[in-house]
Amino acid sequence: MIAIIGLLVGIAIGILWHPTVPLWLEPYLPIAIVAALDAVAGGFRALMERRFDDRIFVVSFLSNVVIAAFLVFLGDQLGVGAQMSTGVVVVLAMRIFANAAAIRRILFRA
C-alpha cells in the first residue's frame, strides 16, 4: 500500500516540481530507473514466493541503482559508455523478464 502511495507521491512531485536533471546525471537516469525496476520486480517475486524481506529489498534496490550507475560511469571513463549502458540495460531487462515470468507462473500457474 505504502509502495503505491510512495509511487504516486513521487510522480506527483515530479510533475509539479518539474526538476531539471543536471547534465552529468543525464546518462545515469535511465539506467537508475531500469535498475530500480529490476529491484521492484525482484521484490515482487519474493513477495509472491512468501520470502519477501524489506531489508533485502531496500539493500538490493539501492545496490542495484548504485552498481548500475557505477558501471555506466566506468564505461564512460573507459570510452565505451554507450555500449556499457546498453549492456547494463539488457542484463537488467533480462532479469526483469525472468522475474516477471516467475511472478506470472505463481499468480496464474502459467
Place this chain on the structure above:
Amino acid sequence: MAEPSEAREALRRLAFTPARPHLVIGLLFLVLGLLVTVALLRPDGDEPWRNARTEDLVQILDDLGARQGRLDAEAARLARLQDDLERGSTVEALAESRRTLEGLQVLTGTTAVYGPGVTITITDPDGAVDSVVLLDAVQELRDAGAEAIQVGSTRIVVDTWFGDGPEGIVVDGQPVPSPIRVLAIGDAEGLAAAMSIPGGVADSVRTRGAEFEASVDESVSISVTVPESAG
C-alpha cells in the same frame, strides 16, 4: 514455491493492510516515481535530432562532413594565398626592391663600394691630357661595365661634369691632382681590356706624351660617396 492462492493472499494483505515497516520501501518507490517522471518529462530542448532516426542522423552527418570538407578546402586555399602574399610575392618583391635599391645606390654614388676592379694611373707632367680624354676614359669604363668610378677624390655619378681649369682638369668643380688616379669597380679583366684596345683610351693618352698604367686589383675600395640629399 508458494501456492497461487497464498500468493494472492499475500498480495491482498500487502495492498490493504497499513504496512508499518514499509516506510523505507515507500520512500524508495517515491524516488522511483520521481525518476520515471523526470525521465519522461525531460525537456525536449531545441535539438530537432534528439528523436531523429539513425538514417537521418547519418544523412545529416554526411552533409556536415561534406560541408566541412568544402570549408577546409576553402580555408587551405586562403591559407595558401596568405602564404603567397606574405612570403612569395611581398617578401620576394621586397628583396627585389632592396637589390634594385643597392644597385641604384651604387650607381648614384650614395654608398661606398668595395670589390674587384682596376686602378688607372695617368702620369701627365705636361698637362697634355685634357678633360675630353678623361671623359672618354670614364665613358669607356662605363661601357665595359664599371659599377662605380672615382676620379681623383671625386665619385663619378650621373650628373658629374668634366671641365678644364687653369690648373688642369676639373671634375665637379674639384681639380684633379696629378698624377690622375681613376678607380673603377666591376669586371676587372673586362675593364682592363677596354682600356687597352687599339685606338682606345690608353693609346690616346700615350700619343699625347703621357704615361698610362692600368693595374687589375682584387679589391678596389671606393669610399667617396655623394650625399643622398644631393640626388
